[in-house]
Amino acid sequence: MKPSSFDYVRPNTLQEALELLADGTEDSKVISGGQSLVPMMNFRLARPARLVDIGRLSELEVIRTVDDRVHVGARVRHVQLQNTPLGGPLGSLLRRSAALVGHLPIRTRGTFGGSLAHSDAASEWCLLTRLLDAEITVRSIRGERVIPAAEFFVSVFTTAMEPDELLTSVALPVLPDDHRTGIAEFARRAGDFAIVAVLGDVTVSDGTVTAARIAIGGVDDKPFRSAAAEKALLGGTFGLDLLQSAAEAAADEVDPPSDAHGDAVYRRDLVRALLPRALAAGAAA
Amino acid sequence: MTATVPLRLLVNGERHDISVEPRRTLADALREDCQLTGTHLGCEHGVCGACTVLLDGQPARACLIFAVQCEGVSIRTVEGLSADDENLHPVQQAFWDHHGLQCGFCTPGFLMLAAGTLEEDPERSDEELRDILSSNLCRCTGYQNILAATRAAAAQMRP
Amino acid sequence: MTPRTATTAPADLSAPTSPPAEPPTWTGQPVRRVEDPAILRGWGTFVGDVAARDATCLYAAFVRSPVAAGRIRSITAPPGVRLITATDLAGVRPIAPELKRPDYVRVEMPVLATDVVRFVGEPVALVLAESAALAEDALDSVAVDIEPTPAVLDAAAAVRPDSPLVHDAAFPGDPNTTVDARLTTPGFDAALQSAATVVELEVSCGRQSAMPMEARASHAAVDRGTGRVTLHTATQMPHVVRTGICDCLDLDEDLFRVVAPDVGGAFGAKMSLAREDVALVFLARRLRRNIAWIETREENFLAAWHSREQRYQLTAAFTEDGVLTALGADIVADVGAYSCYPVTFGVEPLMAFAELPGPYTIAEYSVRSRAVLSNKCPIAPYRGVSRPVQTLATERIMDVAARRLGLDPVTIRQRNLVATFPHTTPTGLVLDQASHQEALVEAARQVDLPGFRERQAAARAEGRWLGIGFSCFAERTGYGTPAFAARSMAITPGYERVNMSMDPSGGVVLRIGASPHGQGLRTSLAQLVADKLGLRPEEIRVVHGDTDATPYGWGSFGSRAMVIAGGASSRAADTLRQRLIDIAADQLECAPEDVDLREGQATVRGTGIGRPIKQLARLAHHNSHLLPAGELPSLEVSATYDPGGTFSNACHVAEVEVDELTGAVQITRFLVVEDAGLLVNPAIVDGQVHGGVVQGIANALYEELLYDDRGILVTTSLMDYLPPTLAETPDIEIIHLASVSDATLTGAKGVGEGGTIGAPAAVLNAVSDALSPLGIELTHLPATPSRVRTAIRTAQARLSSEGALR
Known part of the structure; x- marks a missing residue:
């Protein structure tokens, strides 16, 4: 569990950092906090030839x-x-x-x-x-x-x-006060990567949803915006019934992967469970 | 083998002039180069927390940071927790009084986690303490007495 | 089984003196541990620390098989890489533990795989380098060419006639079957036929890792002058490691020393001989170099022993009143590719065979219990050894039968728990005493079952799913040679031996063959001895874990150290106490019966007259001509204790809330009513229960080692294998009962494993109780959220289609 060898540079200015990144060094990688990169390096799943440490760029x-x-x-x-x-x-x-x-x-x-x-x-x-x-x-x-x-x-x-x-x-x-935002995720243990995570941002005017954004993690190889859920929410009366029908729409729309943490059917169930919780819990903004 | 680079670490208020490869993690540098073996390695991928130390007062995983990144940082390890060899830090004392350790392998990490967060704010709520202590793994104690000890230390450390 | 005790001392061998008249000062107190101050300051010495302090040592890294089954074509490395393969270990004997049973098939485990690999992670070679990082660099450069062969990954398939064989051995029975134990009591069939109801159930458990926080680690140091090797290793049984390695290397044991320094947890995973350690010692001797091996967490998951994978087909016959009259079980333990030394891969199936009836008065029993090989990591003991799954079996049966018969979970258990002692089980075990009924009744009273039912009903009306689960079990503890001999082990562990001496300054050193690794045994033993000698615990120094400094012993495992090493220590202290009293009586010119040892003084009872014990110690060594006639000039005694064993017992209760939509289980209450006899140090006992319960909860809900369909382990990090954190851990309430067993000298019964044994069944019973309106009975460990959710989804679909039909 020791990483492969690498060269290490720590630029003092942004310009210096950008010059380093442009110097043609193969397999050069930026390290910031390192909390995702270093575990991968310790497992030797990542083997950068050079790390550019941006830790001194306090302007960032x-x-x-x-x-x-x-x-x-x-x-x-x-x-x-x-x-x-x-x-x-x-x-x-x-x-x-x-x-x-x-x-x-x-x-x-x-x-x-x-x-x-x-x-x-x-x-x-x-x-x-x-x-x-x-x-x-x-x-x-x-x-x-x-x-x-x-x-x-x-x-x-x-x-x-x-x-x-x-x-x-x-x-x-900046989100005006008529937005309701929230997040709900399901992980096996506190602090683990979520198996499925749902974030929502809806605008409610006189009880009616006038704008809606729903993002779902754990169901695609990148963060997923659920057009189906957003469509289901738009124009509806904000409440648990609406959230549940949006959750159904999202669950139908996603095509999640299966792995040891959960198969596709289970991940769809989690989408159904979490979408209402994300926004119901965040109702007070 | 990549060449080693000279490095000055400030650990527990003492300077350590060492020379390490850039790939040397802080945990290994502390253990091997500074001969401070109280910081333990339980997983080397940032989950178990046995290697938790304080960097400028904040708890961090010493297996997920390279020693070369720590120049100019004030590093505190379990060896630097108490002021001297006679007395124990309130967190150490509480772990002793409340049977907060069994095999002791995870203990330095829990001590640093608890000491760092309580020194910053001893008024933390029970919910916060539970959340913070869930950062590290222990296999022996079932966490019951770690929580009890941390609560007791917090009470001791409040002004 | 009669307890066997012996002391060796010049004085009378048989007679312990009368115990101190007054209540003990230290025994029974939650004394702070003597182990702690050094560890709290970061001044402990774990094996990795020994390596870190050795600037000269080489580091070994093991090349491990990437395939589950195959033939090695070649292992090559670029020039300059120090590669060691099986060829280089010519003459080293394989590890081949043995049971003297007709059904046992002996398989050999070479130190490095020769020709054939049998599981992913099996060591096929090793490299040596100047640092751990350089060793991993070297590891990267090694090319291993293995021709894959069909792998055996499923125990059910492994026993079919057409299955590939994990080992080319002659199997007298089914293929790949290395232990096949059977027993049927004469009245079994009749009892089954006359049953009012028969419960049929299959329960099973996934693979679990004991996962000590410190993975395995070893450091072999050579004395260049003599060639003698000292191996510092993270082990539970240093003397057995010495024997095992010397047998492999054909070495006299005095030429080799094993030291277990501070050990970072073990839980059974550090009680089997590591093939890596044999290689290390061989190479250190051959190369005359110090060599360290610090196992990575990934290696620990791949190769450092698994446990628990078992499947039970159960048949249970009940009367109308809920009396369990007959229990049938077909048990298959998937034991992986090799046998662990010294206890063998019979450990899980034979434990299940002998102890499945547990705390219940089951008159008729029919059992077949098999060890079946597979191309997976070998199994070895892990805290509880098989009993977590056994208890799951009996406790799930009780709840399923109770539901069917309209009984509550307490009543059905009351009708079946052993109440009169001694009780002989169908397999001949004698439960000498216990408090099964009392523990259950106390647990039920504490949790207020009727009150819980009301809360449960109210919650159901709100769409919330609460459940309660009970789990009763007997924990066989503190067993010595007779119990292991009954298992027909070629190497028969059991006794423990101690040496105790008082030096001229009055300091006491107790040297033990047991090898604690976090249990606080130094403190508990010091408490016992301090009371006997009239000293303070900190005046008793307990030395353990060094084969040069301690008598031969079996180490710490199987909830035995406090009972057996404690019994031997107690014996030795009795003898030393008598010696001191005799010397004091002579000096004080009184009868020995009138002398008491308290607070560092030997005093004549009822008078102020006395002598400091230190003065007696000085006299015994330096003025031995003043000793009473016949007394030898030494204050050294030895004692051995080898009991037949006894039983602790407990009732666990879990209350849970199940999230219908995610399948997540939250444990809202966890109660343990525990009977471990006399508590020498209550804080330490509670700590054992806490830790055990959380490992049991892990078994119930979180932890599982998973192989894919090619036999590749997919759970090789702590992001995939999930020990619970504090956030997943409930508060644990403990109530102690204290039945006294005549089978232990100290009155203490073992307590190390109970938490892991009872908790899984309590949790699964609670989840099944919560989901009982859906007709769900969970039977597999762990009940992960996705499994619970799948059960709910399936049941709801079934109910709604039934509703549609109606």
Whole structure:
């Protein structure tokens, strides 16, 4: 359980980091908190030839609200989000989601951007960015580009980033108070990766759902947005009956994988169980 | 073999000038290079928590961080928990008083987890304590006395 | 079985002195453990620490088979890699444990696989390098070419005539069947025919890992001058490891020393000889180099012994009143590819064979119990050994029968639990005493069964599923040579021996053959001895785990150390006490009967006259000419204890809430009414119960080693194999009863395994009780959420289609 050898560089500035990523070194990998990468390296499932440690890039550790966007720096740690004073339905969703990321000693090290770049389809942050149609900013010496979450996640451990690009920040929309957000996930033990996770964001006006977003993890090789559930919710009267019919629609729509943690039938059952819980529990925002 | 790099670690207030390969985890560097073998390795993939240490006061898995990443970080291990060889830290004392350990292999990790979080905030609720203590695995105690000991330490540490 | 006791001392062998008149000062107190301060400061010494402190040692890493069954074509490595294969170990004997039974098929386990591999993870070679990381680099460079052959992965298929064979051995019975024990009492068929109702049930258990927090670890150090090797190894039985390795290497045991330093948990998984250790010692001697092997967690799952995989086909005959008159069982234990040394792969099936009737008065019994080979990791003992599944069998039968007969779970058990003692079971075991009825009644009173039924009904009306489950069992503990001899073990463990000495300063050293690894035995034994000698526990130093420093012994396993090593220590302390009293009486010119040892003084009862014990110790060593005539100038005694064994018992109760939609089970209450006899250290006893129960809950709901259809283990990390955390653990309530057994010297009965034995059945009974409106009876361990959900989904579909038909 000792990793393969690698070279290690720790740039002091963002520019230096981008230059390193562009220097043509084969199998170069960015390490941020390392909480997903290092276990894989210890198992030798990942064998990068070089690690670029972005731990000194403190400009990436900032959460900043500008107009109707909250910009979360790539190196913001999970524990920072768990304790964020941010108000409203977004703040609530961030805190609840962060509390479900691993355990405290993981949350003190692991980072928001690292989790997205790792692209695990059941990860809370991948789901949350997909749910809220976040905009993900990546930079290279070639310049900066913004990738919509819908395009960012390509597959398990695969994103739309090029090898020379570094994820720098993520723009999340500030959610007005008429949004109800929530998360429900099912894991065998506290802190484990969810077998299925459901995040929801619905806008309710006079009891009627006027906008709905549902993201589901553990049912696809990337964070899944359930068009069927969103359609079922839209225009309906918000309540348990509506949530249950949306859950049925989502369960019919998904085509989940089967593995030792649960087969496809069971994962569909979990979608049925969790979707109403995600939003019923979050009803108070 | 990749060349080793010189490194200065600050552990329990003492400087350790060592030379390690970049792939050396902090846990291995503590155990092998600093000869601080109180930090144990139970899984080396971040689940069991036996290797939990404090980095700048916060609990972290020493198997999931490389020693080279820890320059300039204040590292605290179980050997640095009590102020001296005569007295025990309140968490150590409580684990002794409440039979919070059996084989003792997971114990350093639990001590660091409990000490780190209680030093930050001894007023934590019972629910928070349960959540925090569920970060690590113990195979002997069934957790009952680990929880009891941590509650007792918290009471002791409150102002 | 008569307890066998003996002491060897110059004085009278047979007579223990009268015990101290007053109540004991230390025994029965929750004394803080002497083991703890060093560990709390990070100053313990585990095997990995020995390696970390040895800058010169080489590290071994084992090349393991990636296929379940096959023939090795070649194993190669690039130049410069120090590769060791079976060829390099020529002359090393295989490990071949034995039972002297006609149905036992002996199979050999080579130290490194030769020609044939039999499970994924089997060591086929090893590499040596200057560090653990470099050894893993070397491991990566080794090419293993194995031609796969058909694998045996299912016990039911393994016994069919056309099954491939795991070993080319002559099987007198079915293929791959290495133990086949049978017994039918004469009245069994008649009892079955006259039954009011017959319950037929199949129960089964997946594979579980004992999963000590410290995986296996060994460090072999060579004295370059003499060539003598010292092996520090994480083991429960250092003396047996020494014997096993010396037998493999044809070595006199005095040329080899084994040390078990601090051991990070074991639970049975460190009581079988590791083939890796044999290789390490052989190479350390050959190369005259220190060599360490620190097992990884992945290796521990792959190769460090599994347990529990069993299937029971059960037939239980009941009268109308719910009396269990006959029990039939066809038991198949999937024991993996090899036999564990010393207890063999008979350990699970033969335990089940002998002890299935448990605490119940079952008059007629018919059993067939088999060990069946497969191309999976070998099984070895794990806390509870088979009894968690046995208890699942009997306790599920009780609840299923109760539902059918309209009885409540307490009543049906009351009608069947043994109430008069001694009771001889159909397999000849004698339950000498127990409190089965009392424990059940107390448990039922504590949980208020009628009150629970009301809450359950109210919850059901709200769509919530609550359940309660009882589990009663007998835990055979503290058994010595007679019990192991009955199992026909070629190596027959059982007795324990201790040496005790007092030095000129009055310090006492107790050297034991038992080998604790977290149980706090140093503290408990010190409490016992302190009371006998009038000293404080911290004045008694207990030495264990070093074959150079302790008498030959069997180690710590099978809930035996406090009973057997405790009995021997008690015996030795009695003798030493008498020696001190005789010396004191001579000095004080009084009768020995008038001397008492208390608080470091030998005093004449009823007077203030006395002598410090330290002074007596000094005199015995340095002024021996002043000793009474006939006294030898030493304060050293030895004692052996070899009891027939006794039984602890308990009743566990679990209350659960089942999440209908996810199948998740939450344990809302867990109660243990435990009878382990005298509690030497109540805190330590409770700790044993706590830990055992949580491992039992793990067995019930969380942990399972899973192989895929090619025989590849898929649960090789702690993300896939799931020991519960505190978040999954309920508060555990414990109530103690204390029946006294004449079969133990100290009054203590064993307590190490009970928690794991009772909890799985209690939990599955509770889940089945919760889901009883759906007609669900769960029978497989673990009841994972997906399995529970599947049962609910299936039952609801069945009920709704029945409703549609109606």
